[in-house]
Amino acid sequence: MARFGRFSRELRARLWKPSVDEEVRRELDYHLEMLEHEFRASGLDPAAARAAALAKFGDTARIGDTCRDIGTQRDREHERSEWLAELRQDTRYALRQLRGNPRFTLVAVLTLAVGLGAVTTIFGIVNAVLLRPLPFADPDRLVLAWETTPLGRDFAVSEPDYLDWRERSKRFSAIGAYSFRTPSIRGDGGAERLGGFAVTHSLFTVLGVPPAHGRTFLADEDVPGGDTRVAVLSHALWQRRFGGDPSAIGQSVDLDGITHRVVGVMPRGFDFPSRTEIWVPLAPTLQYHRGDRRLQVVARLAPNATHDEAAADLRTIARDIATAYPSSNTGWGARLQPLREAYVTPQLQARLIVLLSTVAVLLVMACVNVASLLLARAGSREREIAVRAALGAGRGRIVRQLVVESVVLSLIGAVVGVALASIAIPVVRGIGGTAIPRLAEMSLDWRVLAFTLGACLTTGVVFGLAPALSLVRGGSGGTGAVDLLRGGTRTTSSGRLRNALVVSSVSLAMLLLVCAGLVGGSFVKLMRVDVGFAADRVLTGSVALPIGLSPADTGPGRYTRERVVMFHDALVERLEATAGVRAAAATNIAPFSGENTAMGFDPDGVPSERPGEERMASWRVVTLNYFAAMGIPLTRGRLLDARDRYPAPDAMVINETMARLGWNGDDPIGRRVKLSSGRTMTVVGVVRDTRHLYVDSLPPPTMYFSHAQFPWATMWVTVRTAGDPAVLADALRREVAALDPNVAVARVQPLMQLMQEATAEPRLIVTVFAIFASAALVLATIGLYGIVSYTVSQRAREIGVRLALGAPPRGIVAAVLSQGIRLAVIGVALGGVAAYGAAGALRTILFETEPTDAATFLGIGSILIAVAAVASAWPARRAARVDPIVTLRSE
């Protein structure tokens, strides 16, 4: 009874509801009138009664205003709560609907989960690599400064040049330099090679990161002759060697036999430039040779300076230096580069953008599929909708209810999708974490989740709206509702929309699969690329011998040039005597280790015709057996051998590319080459080209020098083994320790592992693409199957009539099949055109594959049409098998 009373009140309130203005005015007027009436009854004349009433009531204007404000607020809140109540109701209804159709729900949720999960994963990569700010103060103001070669290529900076830059530049608020230094730390547990850098004291100021404990370097610790034997530890090294004990500050560590004092510990996560465990002072000096360029320079733009101004300033300084020191600096310039670019190369950025667009296509495809599933289901819901419309539900309300249903669906999809992404993310990290900067810190953070939520809501509205509108228009508009209730006839106006959805689903699959096919094809080519040497069964490791910092520095354990040569000769000899070793050698830089040394050269001592343009070649110092250990065949002349020792004339072996570049087909054997360092070399042999910098770029011109003539303190050992190279890792460590217990081997790993790291980026992209491709194929199949089977079930009655009239079941199957195939062919054609247009954008990530590769287009097209055929034939056969009587009676 109470409920009914309330209901009737609400009904009346809805029937007559004055505006707030009207409500307040009426109410106050009535009150005043009654007061006036009362005063008149007590004997006052009308004017006095009016005045008395107003006096007793108070300030009408103010009271009216207050009431109007509160009333407006009241109505707004009421609307909102009503809206929420309706939303709750819609949601409950939607959940009931979804529970009632578990098969539909499962397929739709999985489809959306695949789309949203993929989007989440890729956005996670983009977020980790591209969007997250660098972990330094105000990172957009940080720049790398390079010297540029006369050919305009970026190059490292010499110490005197750096010091001049620091002195003269006015557009930097701070400038710092750093150089690779990998000391071995010695202690109880034997020697351990550390990843480290010698840095100027200003580097930490430039980056704007204070230490977690202690301090960073002082200015007078960063000059020659100063107290340079100090070190700053990374958080990880501090944990490892000192157990995270704050009293580590002030303690000493033995680095390459020199006692250093620990002065500071950097915060967790601080890593600059990369994989750094220890920092020591660089102490740059003007006494160094100006042509010896080894420093990396990073600077912070002054608060009022733009990037261009600072770059122009630096170029002017470089020109002045070139004028003052023509022998070392003629033609050399300077360039600034945003620090961000050091982390995100333009190529990586292009690859990620391609990935993100691809995944967007995948999501659109998921939307199309769920929309078509919804539409297929709409058939069975037309009657329900018609009933609701007949009971007075407004068109807007029905659409809203349907959209709420699809949003609920996509929210469930998003939850499952995020679960999928949380499985995929560790895989992605595993593949690319070591090779792609900052990918290792990829996670589902709030930004990724917010993006997923946004994508999910958009998705829900997009795929829900089309079927909802079509239902309302076709199912309940005008006479439609009545017809439906009366005769159970079905509207077919959504047939065209359904066909359009099938076609777009197929064409999106075509687009995605063709792109995936092209990328996959280039990946296979990349994996099969002939690098020019046999990379399997080679073990590598890096050995750094402590050398004196100056010729006068001959402290205990220091290595002289002679001792460096002797050490490596002995090491190679010992390794070759080890069981399981085919050949052992050493080189200053292992292939694909991410390092390079290059120098200008003049064939026959003749400088390039164009002044200021010198020819550059990579150079490697190698021990005699290097070519045997790596499997690099000789094509001309001889290899380096025991003759090529000091003081014999400097000999070198070059690769074919360098022979072509220098002598243009003439025999280079016996020719002389003047290096930009001033040394003159004699070519004794030519070996095959090898790709040793990048797998996906052509072999660079390369010169090989004899280690006995060019002793080098930091060498990579390369050991060719008979079996699994990893087995010999301990033997390598043992032999090095046997020669000098204070020397440690770092980065002991099979060469294949270095190669894999070098190809990690393309491999990651392709793996992700492969996942997309399979997802796209699954989605296309589900979409196609859903639509076609629905169409067939719609035609069950017609099929029944035909069968009853004696039509052969096979003919019916053929008709359904041909309709499915026709739609698929249209989709494939449209998708093919789109893919042809999109493939151009793929050029940046393809490797030796044409974006218009016909085989890929035809192959993918036929696969999709075959899928369409299977998806059509299956339900058609089922329909044709049903007894026509059953079908006809069921209507």
Added chain:
Amino acid sequence: MTEPTELLHGTLDALILKTLAWGPRHGYAIAQWIETSSADALRIEQGSLYPALYRLERKGWIEAEWGLSDTKRQVKLYSLTSEGRERLAVETAQWSRFADGVARILLQPSPRTGSGRA
């Protein structure tokens, strides 16, 4: 006769709720009822009733509907909701605690005059 007392801040709400506990009423009737029930001891500026009514309605403690007055005029009739009934109980309890406390202090015999009486 003493002057009617000004209402303490916040008590008007409680009075309105109590008034409506007897049954639905329009604004004017509420004002009348408060004045007569308190034997004219409480004086309210009648207009200030309305902001309080709107506020209470917004809070959902009372609800309003349009009905006909005795004089066949369209008037807004307020009635108590179940939330309002609960609220009234709370306010009543609060008020009696408050009044009790104040009374305890004010009615305590003061030390100076108290000793004289004792």
